[in-house]
Amino acid sequence: MKDLKSARILLVDDEERNVRLLEVLLRAEGYSTMSANNGLDALKIAAFAQPDLILLDIMMPGMDGFATVAELKANPLTQPVPVIMLTALDDRNSKLRALEAGAEEFLTKPIDRADLSVRVRNLLRLKEYGDFLTDHNRILESQVVERTAQLENAYRDTVFTLVRAAEHKDEETGHHVRRISYYCRALSEAMDLPADFHDAIFQASPMHDIGKIGIPDHVLLKPGSFNNDEWNIMRTHCALGASILASGTSPYTEMGAEIALNHHERWDGTGYPNGLKGEAIPLAARVMQICDVYDALRSRRPYKPSIDHEQSMSIIIEGDGRTQPSHFDPEVLSCFVAQAGRFAAIYDQHADA
Numbered sequence: 001m002k003d004l005k006s007a008r009i010l011l012v013d014d015e016e017r018n019v020r021l022l023e024v025l026l027r028a029e030g031y032s033t034m035s036a037n038n039g040l041d042a043l044k045i046a047a048f049a050q051p052d053l054i055l056l057d058i059m060m061p062g063m064d065g066f067a068t069v070a071e072l073k074a075n076p077l078t079q080p081v082p083v084i085m086l087t088a089l090d091d092r093n094s095k096l097r098a099l100e101a102g103a104e105e106f107l108t109k110p111i112d113r114a115d116l117s118v119r120v121r122n123l124l125r126l127k128e129y130g131d132f133l134t135d136h137n138r139i140l141e142s143q144v145v146e147r148t149a150q151l152e153n154a155y156r157d158t159v160f161t162l163v164r165a166a167e168h169k170d171e172e173t174g175h176h177v178r179r180i181s182y183y184c185r186a187l188s189e190a191m192d193l194p195a196d197f198h199d200a201i202f203q204a205s206p207m208h209d210i211g212k213i214g215i216p217d218h219v220l221l222k223p224g225s226f227n228n229d230e231w232n233i234m235r236t237h238c239a240l241g242a243s244i245l246a247s248g249t250s251p252y253t254e255m256g257a258e259i260a261l262n263h264h265e266r267w268d269g270t271g272y273p274n275g276l277k278g279e280a281i282p283l284a285a286r287v288m289q290i291c292d293v294y295d296a297l298r299s300r301r302p303y304k305p306s307i308d309h310e311q312s313m314s315i316i317i318e319g320d321g322r323t324q325p326s327h328f329d330p331e332v333l334s335c336f337v338a339q340a341g342r343f344a345a346i347y348d349q350h351a352d353a
Helices: 016-028 038-051 067-075 092-102 112-167 173-189 195-207 210-216 228-235 235-244 252-260 282-298 309-318 331-340 340-348
Strands: 008-012 034-036 053-057 081-086 105-108
Touching: 008 038, 016 034, 034 038, 038 067, 038 309, 053 067, 053 112, 067 081, 067 092, 081 092, 081 112, 081 331, 092 235, 105 112, 173 195, 173 210, 173 282, 173 331, 173 340, 195 228, 195 252, 210 235, 210 252, 228 235, 235 252, 252 282, 282 309, 282 331, 282 340, 309 331, 309 340, 331 340
Parallel strands: 008 034, 008 053, 053 081, 081 105
Antiparallel strands: none
16 A cells, blocks of 8 residues: 555635645644646546545535535546535534535534544545455456356367367368358358357357267267268267266356257258257257258268368258258348358368368
């Protein structure tokens, strides 16, 4: 805490002799002073100079002390500064009005030196403690922000660890999940979804296929079509992924589990694993689904060659027997089509090596 003697005090009175008297008394105590002879100047000086205490006369022409203290307390810059009202009025109503206007204390003229000294010292101490608490709270808030950032980084590390595990399992998946993050964020922004949704889906969407860690290599890496048994095994990656992420408590792993379970559901109810239909499918999964389909079409897989942007868009918009526009949320599909150029750019920027 700072030395009280370094405090700066603003004196506000329209009578110069009163200001001079207060200056002599306060400087004798070691304080520094500044002055104003009207309410409007006092407001300007207080906002600019940030004094530690204000001594304010009530009876002034124009803006009186009651109006001035009310303005001081209405301004966040000057609200914390304590005010002592100075008045020749000795009636109880004026004193109550001064306190109601926001003044912390009042003194009756003629000023008693000892009374002035005690009131000034006490209010400066209160101001000092108030400043200390404000600074302490600011430090605590900063620490909370820092700790929150550390936790978010820890969540992201968890996500990336899981994703890297999937990359080791299936190398093509590594490039795929990098692009998925950008697709999903671009599409959620185009849909004007909340900013926290953009961040969450950017972090969560790479975990959509984390369940493939549990799929045997002879199925996952098969360079051809699956038979019925293999297809049934492959479909279990949705539930496996959700199970892996289910114990997570961060918003990323919670959304990741939701996406992992539902990203193969279809708007018309023909998807898997639960045959959900329409808005019963979580929004994040509906956004993820069309991004996943686009990237799957464009990417080389052990069982298929890559397809260019124009042909991939045509398949999604018009259908090809396997993929149909009815599979997608119409609103999501509309935004996706409008963002086709962004999707192409993202694919080119993060293309497979």
